[in-house]
Amino acid sequence: xxxxxxxxxxxxxxxxxxxxxxxxxxxxxxxxxxxxxxxxxxxxxxxxxxxxxxxxxxxxxxxxxxxxxxxxxxxxxxxxxxxxxxxxxxxxxxxxxxxxxxxxxxxxxxxxxxxxxxxxxxxxxxxxxxxxxxxxxxxxxxxxxxxxxxxxxxxxxxxxxxxxxxxxxxxxxxxxxxxxxxxxxxxxxxxxxxxxxxxxxxxxxxxxxxxxxxxxxxxxxxxxxxxxxxxxxxxxxxxxxxxxxxxxxxxxxxxxxxxxxxxxxxxxxxxxxxxx
DNA sequence: GGAAGATGACAAG
DNA sequence: TTGTCCTCTTCCC
Numbered sequence: 001x002x003x004x005x006x007x008x009x010x011x012x013x014x015x016x017x018x019x020x021x022x023x024x025x026x027x028x029x030x031x032x033x034x035x036x037x038x039x040x041x042x043x044x045x046x047x048x049x050x051x052x053x054x055x056x057x058x059x060x061x062x063x064x065x066x067x068x069x070x071x072x073x074x075x076x077x078x079x080x081x082x083x084x085x086x087x088x089x090x091x092x093x094x095x096x097x098x099x100x101x102x103x104x105x106x107x108x109x110x111x112x113x114x115x116x117x118x119x120x121x122x123x124x125x126x127x128x129x130x131x132x133x134x135x136x137x138x139x140x141x142x143x144x145x146x147x148x149x150x151x152x153x154x155x156x157x158x159x160x161x162x163x164x165x166x167x168x169x170x171x172x173x174x175x176x177x178x179x180x181x182x183x184x185x186x187x188x189x190x191x192x193x194x195x196x197x198x199x200x201x202x203x204x205x206x207x208x209x210x211x212x213x214x215x216x217x218x219x220x221x222x223x224x225x226x227x228x229x230x231x232x233x234x235x236x237x238x239x240x241x242x243x244x245x246x247x248x249x250x251x252x253x254x255x256x257x258x259x260x261x262x263x264x265x266x267x268x269x270x271x272x273x274x275x276x
Numbered sequence: 277g278g279a280a281g282a283t284g285a286c287a288a289g
Numbered sequence: 290t291t292g293t294c295c296t297c298t299t300c301c302c
Contacts (some may be wrong), residue, residue, distance in 0.1 A: 103296040
C-alpha cells in the first residue's frame with residue numbers, strides 16, 4: 001500500500017527487471033486485455049515514478065500509466081510467472097521476472113501528451129532531486145487550509161500519503177489543523193527537509209520508519225511493536241496508545257477525508273495571535 | 277460467511 | 290460533504 005516511496009522503488013525494480021527487454025503483456029483478469037494485447041511483445045524502455053504515479057514506457061512512446069490508489073499492489077518477482085492468483089489486471093513477464101498489478105485505481109495505456117498532463121498537475125516530489133520546495137511553499141503560505149490537508153494535496157506536493165503526513169507533523173511538532181498561512185518559512189523547510197530524508201529512507205528499506213533512535217522501544221525500555229504497515233512510527237494508527245515521547249494518548253480526527261493522528265502535548269494546537 | 281477498513285482520488289450535489 | 294471504485298485482510302458472529 002503506497003505512498004511515494006513505494007512507487008519510486010517500484011519504478012526502480014521494474015526498470016531493473018525489464019528495461020531493454022522484450023516482454024509478454026497480459027491481463028488475466030481481463031480489464032486491461034485490449035491494451036495488453038497491443039503491447040504484447042514490445043520492448044520496455046524504462047519505468048519512472050512521480051509522486052504516487054507510475055509510468056512504464058514501452059517502445060513507440062507508449063506508456064502504461066498506473067496509480068495504485070488505496071489498495072492497489074504491483075509485485076515484481078524473479079523467476080517464471082506462475083498461474084495468476086486473484087485479480088491480476090496486468091502482468092508483465094519475460095521468463096526471468098514477472099510483475100503482477102492488482103487493485104489499481106488507474107491502469108491506462110497513454111501517450112506522451114497525457115503523461116505530460118499528469119506530471120504537470122503534480123507539486124514537487126521530495127524524492128526527486130530536481131524538486132523545488134519553494135513551489136509548494138508558495139501554495140502553503142497563501143492557504144488558510146490546515147497543513148494536514150495541504151500535505152495530502154498532490155498538486156501542492158506529490159508523494160506524501162497519510163502515514164508520512166502524520167509522522168512528519170509529529171516530528172516537527174506541528175498540529176495537523178494548523179493553517180498553512182500561519183507557518184513560518186523555516187517550519188516549512190523543516191517539514192520538506194524531513195520528508196526528503198524520511199522518504200529516501202523509505203525507498204531504501206521498503207517500509208516507513210520514522211522513530212528517532214532515542215525514541216525506539218529499545219531505547220525507551222519498552223517492548224517492540226509490530227505495526228501492521230511494516231514500520232515503526234510515532235502516531236500513525238496509534239489512537240489511544242501512549243505517545244512514544246510524552247506518554248499522553250495519541251489522538252485522532254478526520255482531516256481531508258482521512259484519519260489524522262497527533263499528540264496533543266507534543267503538537268499543541270495553534271492559537272492565532274490576532275484572536276488575543 | 278459477511279462486514280469493515282486500508283498508505284487514494286474522483287465526481288456529484 | 291457524500292458516494293463510488295479497486296482488492297485483500299482482519300475481525301466478528
